[in-house]
Amino acid sequence: MDLAYTQEEREFRARLREWLAAVLPGLPPRPDPADWPGRRAYDAGWQRLLYDAGYAGLHWPADAGGRGATPTQHLIFLEETERAGAPYVGANFVGLLHAGPTIAAEGSPEQRARWLPPVLRGDEMWCQGFSEPGAGSDLAALRTRAVRDGDAYVVSGQKIWTSHAEVADWCELLVRTDAAAPKHRGISWLAMRMDAPGVTVRPLRTLAGSTEFAEVFLDEVRVPLAHRVGAENDGWRVTMVTLSFERGTAFVGEVVACRRTLDALAAEARRTGRWDDPVLRRRLGRLAAEFQALWRLTQWNVSEAQRSGGVPGAGGSVFKLRYSHARQELYEAAAEVLGAGDALDLDREWVRDRLSSLSYTIAAGTSQIQRNIVAERILGLPKGR
Amino acid sequence: MDFQLSDDQRALREGIAQLLAGRFGRDRMRAAHDGGGGVDRALWAELGAAGLFALRLPEAAGGVGLGLPESVLMFEELGRALLPGPLAATELAAGAVKGAARGEAVVAQTEAGQPVAHLADADALLVLAGDEAYVLAGGPLRRVLDGARPVRSADPGTPLWRPAALPAYAAEGEPVPGGGARLRREGALLTAAEQLGSAGRSLEEAVQHARDREQFGAPIGSFQAVKHLCAEMLVRTGTARAAVYAAAVTGDPAEIAGAKLLADEAAVRNARDCLQVQGGMGFTWEADVHLRLKRAWLRAGQWLAAADAEEELAAGLGRAEPVGAPRTHVTRHTPRLHAAE
Ligand SMILES: Cc1cc2nc3c(=O)[nH]c(=O)nc-3n(C[C@H](O)[C@H](O)[C@H](O)COP(=O)(O)OP(=O)(O)OC[C@H]3O[C@@H](n4cnc5c(N)ncnc54)[C@H](O)[C@@H]3O)c2cc1C
Numbered sequence: 001m002d003l004a005y006t007q008e009e010r011e012f013r014a015r016l017r018e019w020l021a022a023v024l025p026g027l028p029p030r031p032d033p034a035d036w037p038g039r040r041a042y043d044a045g046w047q048r049l050l051y052d053a054g055y056a057g058l059h060w061p062a063d064a065g066g067r068g069a070t071p072t073q074h075l076i077f078l079e080e081t082e083r084a085g086a087p088y089v090g091a092n093f094v095g096l097l098h099a100g101p102t103i104a105a106e107g108s109p110e111q112r113a114r115w116l117p118p119v120l121r122g123d124e125m126w127c128q129g130f131s132e133p134g135a136g137s138d139l140a141a142l143r144t145r146a147v148r149d150g151d152a153y154v155v156s157g158q159k160i161w162t163s164h165a166e167v168a169d170w171c172e173l174l175v176r177t178d179a180a181a182p183k184h185r186g187i188s189w190l191a192m193r194m195d196a197p198g199v200t201v202r203p204l205r206t207l208a209g210s211t212e213f214a215e216v217f218l219d220e221v222r223v224p225l226a227h228r229v230g231a232e233n234d235g236w237r238v239t240m241v242t243l244s245f246e247r248g249t250a251f252v253g254e255v256v257a258c259r260r261t262l263d264a265l266a267a268e269a270r271r272t273g274r275w276d277d278p279v280l281r282r283r284l285g286r287l288a289a290e291f292q293a294l295w296r297l298t299q300w301n302v303s304e305a306q307r308s309g310g311v312p313g314a315g316g317s318v319f320k321l322r323y324s325h326a327r328q329e330l331y332e333a334a335a336e337v338l339g340a341g342d343a344l345d346l347d348r349e350w351v352r353d354r355l356s357s358l359s360y361t362i363a364a365g366t367s368q369i370q371r372n373i374v375a376e377r378i379l380g381l382p383k384g385r
Numbered sequence: 386m387d388f389q390l391s392d393d394q395r396a397l398r399e400g401i402a403q404l405l406a407g408r409f410g411r412d413r414m415r416a417a418h419d420g421g422g423g424v425d426r427a428l429w430a431e432l433g434a435a436g437l438f439a440l441r442l443p444e445a446a447g448g449v450g451l452g453l454p455e456s457v458l459m460f461e462e463l464g465r466a467l468l469p470g471p472l473a474a475t476e477l478a479a480g481a482v483k484g485a486a487r488g489e490a491v492v493a494q495t496e497a498g499q500p501v502a503h504l505a506d507a508d509a510l511l512v513l514a515g516d517e518a519y520v521l522a523g524g525p526l527r528r529v530l531d532g533a534r535p536v537r538s539a540d541p542g543t544p545l546w547r548p549a550a551l552p553a554y555a556a557e558g559e560p561v562p563g564g565g566a567r568l569r570r571e572g573a574l575l576t577a578a579e580q581l582g583s584a585g586r587s588l589e590e591a592v593q594h595a596r597d598r599e600q601f602g603a604p605i606g607s608f609q610a611v612k613h614l615c616a617e618m619l620v621r622t623g624t625a626r627a628a629v630y631a632a633a634v635t636g637d638p639a640e641i642a643g644a645k646l647l648a649d650e651a652a653v654r655n656a657r658d659c660l661q662v663q664g665g666m667g668f669t670w671e672a673d674v675h676l677r678l679k680r681a682w683l684r685a686g687q688w689l690a691a692a693d694a695e696e697e698l699a700a701g702l703g704r705a706e707p708v709g710a711p712r713t714h715v716t717r718h719t720p721r722l723h724a725a726e
Pocket of ligand 1: 127128129130131132135136137138160161162163164212213359362363364365366367368369609
């Protein structure tokens with residue numbers, strides 16, 4: 001067990017730190033959360049900066065346009081960017097964290113060449129069209145139909161809760177290509193242009209008041225057969241690859257952010273005198289243990305992935321379960337630090353974060369579904385009936 | 386960074402697990418608990434001969450010369466096997482009390498306000514008093530025992546005594562080099578490792594039962610309510626393990642406090658969930674889980690209790706300049722953001 005970083009890893013960290021210190025002060029102010037074109041431009045600009053400096057797709061294989069860095073270097077990258085308060089991955093989330101890795105793993109050489117470089121440069125944004133009104137946790141129950149017509153699929157149906165649909169160029173879309181097959185068997189994974197005729201995006205308002213996600217209506221949208229990743233009707237397996245990336249690596253940087261927030265909460269409580277309340281103090285102390293341990297768990301999982309060749313394992317579900325609840329606890333404590341006077345003031349960042357933290361136990365698979373995965377895939381308990 | 390067990394560490398853990406399986410299997414474990422508890426001197430000496438207590442002593446002093454991470458792996462196995470006795474105190478006193486390193490002496494531990502575990506078995510008593518620590522033996526130790534009254538212990542593996550006011554004996558003790566703070570830290574960590582082993586054992590037992598026991602014509606482990614209890618047990622164990630191992634590597638006081646908190650929680654909650662999964666069987670004396678729960682309660686109060694650990698962690702919060710504070714000293718040319726379209 002060794003928590004010390006190698007010489008090479010330390011040099012990588014030092015170079016990155018230097019680069020961040022040089023670049024961050026020159027960034028324009030962050031756009032208003034409701035300004036979608038502004039947010040897109042900002043996120044694209046940040047991605048381009050990373051690309052030009054050689055930090056884009058750090059842990060992707062070199063033949064997918066990546067730098068072929070180790071999982072540990074990727075971890076250092078996430079830690080340092082978060083520490084320095086660099087922009088969040090934002091609207092590049094789906095492209096970088098799951099559509100991209102899926103295409104890198106499952107796509108043809110032409111598909112990799114067509115789709116991956118624009119993701120890394122920040123030129124093209126992706127969204128994830130998996131969920132449907134009748135298919136959330138039971139994703140394989142999806143009904144959006146794709147029927148072959150010449151060299152294209154004709155797609156009709158409805159997707160929902162599609163994050164960043166308003167600014168995306170492409171959608172990783174799950175469709176049913178064989179209605180007669182058992183439900184896991186007749187699914188295919190397509191890349192669909194969001195500006196194709198027949199695609200209508202209707203923003204949904206979240207409980208936080210924002211429009212983070214949308215409904216996407218598909219009315220006879222033509223998607224070329226060449227835009228299918230993986231074999232026809234083999235989309236469920238391709239999807240499992242996507243989800244393992246989503247759960248395995250997507251939340252790592254946020255643990256660092258939570259530790260910073262916790263420290264800021266304590267500083268605020270010290271300033272206002274609420275620190276004298278031992279119940280609150282001890283609650284924050286316990287959260288410090290929690291986020292410290294989550295960081296160590298991350299290092300454990302990354303070391304394990306590094307030894308086993310880089311594929312995130314089911315350990316991602318363990319992390320996601322614990323983290324999503326800890327994050328909610330953190331913002332419950334924040335409300336207490338703010339006190340009744342400020343806990344409902346939407347101009348306070350912690351109040352907005354408290355609201356958005358409510359999605360953590362739902363998005364990317366609910367806690368109940370994660371527990372099923374842990375029980376069946378890690379502990380080997382029998383499948384439920 | 387390679388935060389995984391090395392081959393040597395794996396081998397070491399295997400070794401102690403095998404020794405315990407052979408010498409302290411389920412029958413011995415039950416006999417130790419059903420017979421009123423206490424330290425099995427023969428086994429204690431065997432563990433000593435295997436190097437368990439001398440693991441961290443320098444080779445020049447007859448020790449093995451390994452570090453905290455190795456001791457933690459050993460103590461995790463001791464916790465898994467539910468071996469009774471003041472294990473952490475004896476390991477910590479290996480350099481200070483004659484015979485402790487070889488398992489020929491039993492060293493109990495105490496601090497103000499706490500009952501003393503295994504006092505009647507002890508050859509020496511390690512007393513923690515703030516930043517001070519001292520050892521009582523011989524006459525002074527006998528006087529502590531004479532002035533103590535036995536407690537009817539809820540933990541059948543651990544006889545407890547309530548001594549008369551401890552500070553009175555302080556002058557008679559030998560001060561321990563290194564002082565109380567280090568002992569408390571390391572004692573907390575080794576105890577956390579035992580808790581971790583106990584949490585892991587509760588998980589294994591619950592999963593085994595969930596596979597074997599059938600109700601409504603199916604293994605109860607196919608029911609989601611049971612599955613979710615087991616999944617949470619794994620999450621607690623995994624998180625506590627990362628915390629305990631990392632604390633063993635860094636030796637950092639705040640990290641150790643966090644590890645003790647999470648390991649205490651994992652041991653206690655996992656035992657309770659295991660008991661729930663075992664149903665009526667779990668509530669009987671025959672099931673082992675109550676023994677683990679009671680021991681977990683005991684350990685949670687030893688060395689570093691939750692309130693103190695939380696205060697220690699809180700003390701480190703909100704003081705330093707936040708890590709992400711803007712840097713203003715950079716004057717270098719900075720590239721402009723590209724517009725997207
Ligand atoms: C902020 C946010 C962003 C999202 N972004 C996207 C996106 O970009 N693309 C996309 O495709 N989707 C997205 N989603 C959708 C998300 O993946 C689903 O909401 C999620 O998988 C749950 O599905 P559901 O909402 O239909 O809930 P349901 O499946 O209806 O679940 C409702 C409740 O029932 C429980 N439940 C359901 N089945 C079981 C079971 N078998 N056992 C036990 N309990 C069960 C659930 O745990 C939950 O508590 C997003 C969601 C949120 C909140």
